[in-house]
Amino acid sequence: MPHPIRLSDFLDSPGPDRAAVLADLDGCLLSGETVLPDVPRLLARCGDRLWIVSNNSTDTAQTLAVRLARLGLPVPAGRILLAGEMTLRTLQAERPGARVALFAASPLQVLACALGLYPDRRRPDLMVIARDTGLSFDDLAEIIALAHAGVPVRLTNPDITHPGADGTPCPETGALWAAVTAAVPRAAAVSLGKPAPDLLRRALRRAGVAPRDAVFIGDTPETDGAAAAAAGVDFVLLARPGAPARDLLQREASSC
Numbered sequence: 728m729p730h731p732i733r734l735s736d737f738l739d740s741p742g743p744d745r746a747a748v749l750a751d752l753d754g755c756l757l758s759g760e761t762v763l764p765d766v767p768r769l770l771a772r773c774g775d776r777l778w779i780v781s782n783n784s785t786d787t788a789q790t791l792a793v794r795l796a797r798l799g800l801p802v803p804a805g806r807i808l809l810a811g812e813m814t815l816r817t818l819q820a821e822r823p824g825a826r827v828a829l830f831a832a833s834p835l836q837v838l839a840c841a842l843g844l845y846p847d848r849r850r851p852d853l854m855v856i857a858r859d860t861g862l863s864f865d866d867l868a869e870i871i872a873l874a875h876a877g878v879p880v881r882l883t884n885p886d887i888t889h890p891g892a893d894g895t896p897c898p899e900t901g902a903l904w905a906a907v908t909a910a911v912p913r914a915a916a917v918s919l920g921k922p923a924p925d926l927l928r929r930a931l932r933r934a935g936v937a938p939r940d941a942v943f944i945g946d947t948p949e950t951d952g953a954a955a956a957a958a959g960v961d962f963v964l965l966a967r968p969g970a971p972a973r974d975l976l977q978r979e980a981s982s983c
């Protein structure tokens with residue numbers, strides 16, 4: 728596994744000069760609603776070569792672009808690829824007009840309607856599970872009942888948690904799925920989110936850049952690193968805020 732480095736170290740390397748710089752969002756650019764150190768420098772250095780590739784399944788690219796702009800990070804929606812949105816767009820392309828039991832926050836609900844996916848929790852063709860902080864116990868019971876009935880599942884992303892502003896783990900879609908499979912152990916889900924390479928491949932296709940000419944910076948080896956490896960893109964592991972970076976690790980090792 729690569730050693731984690733700080734974003735400032737990455738900025739001092741040739742990495743940001745690649746034809747495309749793909750970046751994870753939570754723990755790399757943002758922590759909660761806080762912009763992490765040196766991220767404005769990253770945007771200034773990379774300009775339109777910077778792409779956000781995130782397992783976020785709460786926002787759409789449009790809603791996230793607005794949120795980022797408010798935080799002083801002007802990244803247009805066209806350079807933001809998100810697992811939740813990609814799941815719905817892929818579904819619309821594969822099964823236009825499908826009847827979908829969608830468990831998601833309102834930006835994805837609105838997008839599903841705009842794409843022509845038909846909301847139906849009684850007799851759905853399939854179920855989509857995204858991150859919805861308004862999800863209730865009754866919703867969980869509905870999800871479990873549908874999984875028990877054998878309704879195919881698209882899980883936006885398998886992450887168990889993402890780091891909150893102070894490092895406290897925030898439950899993610901994978902934690903919800905763990906609750907579902909605790910109740911229905913035979914349930915299986917398909918996910919296009921990282922560690923699958925789909926988000927990265929889509930970003931590179933949109934950028935017109937070959938994998939060897941790109942780099943991906945992320946804070947989670949199990950998802951970001953694995954997705955980079957599967958897409959054939961060089962990976963740089965960033966230290967999470969408050970976590971020791973490589974120079975600190977080396978200093979600690981040499982003092983032992």
Ligand SMILES: [Mg+2]
Nearest residue numbers: 751753754946
């Ligand atoms: Mg992350």
